[in-house]
Amino acid sequence: SLRLAPGREPKSVSSAKKHSKMMEYIIDAYNLIKGSFLAEYERRWSIDYARDGLINLLLNYKRKHPSVIFTVVFDGFPPSAGIFLKDRNIRLLFSYEITADEVIRQLLEKQMDNNRTKTVVSDDRGVRDSGRLLGSMVMDVAEFLAVVTPPARKTEKAQKEERRQVNRTTIEKELKGYYKTKL
Numbered sequence: 111s112l113r114l115a116p117g118r119e120p121k122s123v124s125s126a127k128k129h130s131k132m133m134e135y136i137i138d139a140y141n142l143i144k145g146s147f148l149a150e151y152e153r154r155w156s157i158d159y160a161r162d163g164l165i166n167l168l169l170n171y172k173r174k175h176p177s178v179i180f181t182v183v184f185d186g187f188p189p190s191a192g193i194f195l196k197d198r199n200i201r202l203l204f205s206y207e208i209t210a211d212e213v214i215r216q217l218l219e220k221q222m223d224n225n226r227t228k229t230v231v232s233d234d235r236g237v238r239d240s241g242r243l244l245g246s247m248v249m250d251v252a253e254f255l256a257v258v259t260p261p262a263r264k265t266e267k268a269q270k271e272e273r274r275q276v277n278r279t280t281i282e283k284e285l286k287g288y289y290k291t292k293l
Contacts, residue, residue, distance in 0.1 A: 132199075134179040135254070136214055136246070138232035139164060145233045145251040158189060168200055171258040181217065183210040211237050218244040 143149060143160045152160035161184070168180045180200045188204045205213045214237055218225055222245060230241030231254040238248040249257075 132177050132179050132227065134181060134228045135249075136181045136217060136228055136230050136241075137164075137183065137254075138210055138214060138230070138234055138237050139182045139184040140210065141232045141234050141237070142251050142254070146255055161189075165200070165202075167258055169197065170260075172197060172199065183213045183217075185210040211240070215240045215244070218246055 139161070143152060143157075143164060148160045148163050151163045164182070168182070172178060172180075176199075178199070181203065182200065183203045183205065185205050187206055188202075203213060211234060214230060214232075218228065218230070218241060225245035226247075228241075228246040230237060230246050230248045231251065232238055232241075232248075233251045238250070241248045
């Protein structure tokens with residue numbers, strides 16, 4: 111058999127090794143949309159708009175964290191117009207005739223030795239239990255959004271109010287200390 115020096119493997123082998131060490135999030139997409147601020151996008155505009163919002167959120171996160179892989183599993187059939195992404199580390203899957211929950215379970219069963227680098231994202235207890243049983247980590251929607259959503263920047267007015275509040279608290283503490291020593 112052909113033996114190659116370490117680091118000289120054919121691209122398919124080295125990329126598979128690299129891929130196996132990367133963090134992957136497997137997302138129960140509509141569950142995330144329904145359990146987050148994206149539900150408001152769906153209510154006001156459409157499910158397509160909410161789906162685009164989720165994809166944009168992931169693309170923004172990937173700009174700062176390029177090694178992360180997202181597998182986003184949607185219930186049902188893809189939209190007739192299709193969805194095309196250039197980023198191959200964001201995979202969009204549609205469940206067609208079965209549920210997204212079942213697709214997520216099948217993904218985890220397919221490569222069980224690699225599941226410790228995967229995190230299942232869902233508020234659905236059954237999906238999270240399957241993820242745990244198959245060796246992956248789990249996160250609820252709120253935890254995941256805290257990871258991928260940048261913290262809101264405070265307005266200048268909010269920053270001034272916060273400084274004023276800190277000053278007020280400091281002054282109150284100093285006055286209490288002063289009066290305790292005087293009494």
